Amino acid sequence: MIxxxxxxxVEDSVHEEWLPWFKEEHLKDYLNTNCFLxxxxxxxxxxxxxxxxxxxxQLFVNDDLTLEQFRNNFLDGIxxxxxxxFATKVLTFASEMEHLGDFN
Structure with missing residues (x-):
């Protein structure tokens, strides 16, 4: 898994608007792609x-092919x-990690 x-x-000036928008709306944009578990x-x-x-x-995806499909077909629109x-009041950067296991 990846x-x-x-x-x-997020700049403080937009934080109070951004967080509810992100949780109630924008997160669905990612999940509705059906690329993530x-x-x-x-x-x-x-x-x-x-x-x-x-x-x-953190989004969980099965394989590189599905992640590539997300990047090619959905990421730009999101x-x-x-x-x-929010223009440049919200900056983002992405990274990818290989999931090696969960431990308790």
């Missing part, structure tokens, strides 16, 4: 920068939606 992680850096959202509490809040969205609503 973890597709997107970090969102599920998602996890977390607030990043280390490395805080004054004037910003940071979040990590990113454009956020840019149209």
């Amino acid at each position: 973890l597709y992680n997107t970090t969102f850096v 599920g998602a996890r959202l977390g607030k990043i509490t280390s490395h805080e920068e004054p004037g910003f809040k940071s979040y990590s969205l 990113q454009q939606k956020s840019l149209q609503k």
